[in-house]
Amino acid sequence: NAGVTQTPKFQVLKTGQSMTLQCAQDMNHNSMYWYRQDPGMGLRLIYYSASEGTTDKGEVPNGYNVSRLNKREFSLRLESAAPSQTSVYFCASSVLSTGGGTGELFFGEGSRLTVL
Amino acid sequence: SQQGEEDPQALSIQEGENATMNCSYKTSINNLQWYRQNSGRGLVHLILIRSNEREKHSGRLRVTLDTSKKSSSLLITASRAADTASYFCATGSSGTYKYIFGTGTRLKVLA
Numbered sequence: 001n002a003g004v005t006q007t008p009k010f011q012v013l014k015t016g017q018s019m020t021l022q023c024a025q026d027m028n029h030n031s032m033y034w035y036r037q038d039p040g041m042g043l044r045l046i047y048y049s050a051s052e053g054t055t056d057k058g059e060v061p062n063g064y065n066v067s068r069l070n071k072r073e074f075s076l077r078l079e080s081a082a083p084s085q086t087s088v089y090f091c092a093s094s095v096l097s098t099g100g101g102t103g104e105l106f107f108g109e110g111s112r113l114t115v116l
Numbered sequence: 117s118q119q120g121e122e123d124p125q126a127l128s129i130q131e132g133e134n135a136t137m138n139c140s141y142k143t144s145i146n147n148l149q150w151y152r153q154n155s156g157r158g159l160v161h162l163i164l165i166r167s168n169e170r171e172k173h174s175g176r177l178r179v180t181l182d183t184s185k186k187s188s189s190l191l192i193t194a195s196r197a198a199d200t201a202s203y204f205c206a207t208g209s210s211g212t213y214k215y216i217f218g219t220g221t222r223l224k225v226l227a
Contacts, residue, residue, distance in 0.1 A: 031213050033215065035217070041219065041220075042122075042204055042217045042218050042219040042220045043159070043204070043217040044217070045214060045215065045216060045217075048213060048214055048215075050212075050213035056212075056214070058214065058216075059216065090158060090159070092159075094215075096213075103164060104149065104161040104164060105149070105151075105159070105161060105206070105215060106161070107158035107159045107160075108158055109157065109158045110157075110158055
């Protein structure tokens with residue numbers, strides 16, 4: 001059971017280059033999320049998708065775009081990478097909760113991105 | 117700014133002692149969740165408490181929620197060296213599916 005799979009696990013970019021981080025979940029979850037985590041910090045929400053066909057901005061969306069390709073896949077794109085985007089990126093997915101919002105978030109192992 | 121703020125930022129205790137971490141948040145929530153992160157790894161879900169619940173237990177974990185004070189606490193009893201990790205609270209704002217994480221508490225349990 002793969003859970004949440006992120007690719008690539010490591011990437012080094014030069015300033016101005018573009019790249020896409022891929023995320024796929026095999027748990028039939030409705031909601032998917034992209035977070036970034038800087039050293040010694042908590043996670044900051046970049047974008048999320050409550051369900052297939054919808055996407056919404058989180059706390060730090062500038063410099064990023066997302067695509068909810070289908071129910072399984074949610075990609076994060078950096079159009080013109082900047083050193084400030086050096087971070088560890090985590091994808092997560094969740095089912096909707098009967099009490100409102102979503103339930104437990106399941107996380108991938110992270111993608112470590114360095115922008116030189 | 118982040119929704120959840122944990123306190124303390126760092127905590128160092130001896131094996132067998134209890135560890136208490138606190139989380140404060142700013143808006144109405146659907147639920148509050150606690151996660152653990154071992155160094156260099158992804159986050160692992162520990163426990164979820166709904167806005168209409170006041171206390172929840174799971175093994176050595178006890179979580180309380182006070183919606184009037186917009187705060188929650190996580191108690192780990194009889195701590196073990198393997199509990200050494202960072203602990204984060206995450207809050208789901210009412211009416212949305214957005215989950216915001218706090219800054220985390222780094223727990224070190226000394227053997």
